[in-house]
Amino acid sequence: MADHEVAQLGDDGVSALSEDLRLACMRISRRVRFESVDVIAPHQFSVLARLEDGPLTPRALADIEKVSAPSMTRTVGCLADEGLVERHDDPEDGRRVLVELTTAGREALTETRRRRDKWMTERVAELSGADQATLQAASAILRGIAAR
Template sequence: MPTAQDQSVRALSEDLRLACMRISRRVRFESDHEVAPHQFSVLARLEAGPLTPRALAEIEKVSAPSMTRTLTCLVDDGLLDRSDHPDDGRQVLISLTDAGRETLRRTRARRDAWMVSRVAELSETDRATLTAATQILDRIAAR
């Protein structure tokens, strides 16, 4: 039988998970209308350098056909480029264009502005609590 502490940890864990999901969803959907959230994720993955469509699909945990559709839209919008793989002629590499980099910058700026406007409304005490909570969440995420 679970102890009161076990039940308390379970309840806190669920509340925390739901709060994090809600914040993440709000930041993604309320602050960005230029590219869909899944498209932004692909652009961000390519910021470190070119990848194959297969690698992107694996990283994003989506099917190859789904990734192909996403990449086609982003290439058509001028945010990504396709180029021949230098070591394997059967593959292509996907990379960001200058327009893709600018889209990342604008999207991040809008997301930051959305969050800043919400945090600015909080009391100093609440901000201090969030500072401590951010450090704790970073430790949880790193494990």
């Protein structure tokens, strides 16, 4: 085998690597999500991000976020109380309510993303050039896995 070739892992090696990657991704995700909780709670951030492309009903948000309708109603209520979303009647069906981002909601999204990106950027900047290159390659691979 040439120096540049790497042997493929066996079943046990693939299982161990898979577990290590899953745990590392979960820990990083958790750490990043809680980086800016003083701006907005992670579950609220997720709802605001879903509204970036346009208004949705609370039911649609609940379905997307995989939570109960009453739970989403409480979340939307808190976001509305904080001025991050507005509720208004659906012009096509007056029985339905639409939830829409406010300017303050967009600003909270921007600030939360800025803080999360800053946290990650600081950690990646501490790595060697070789480790950064490895992460760059791994990032492309992980995006491919996530897309499946």
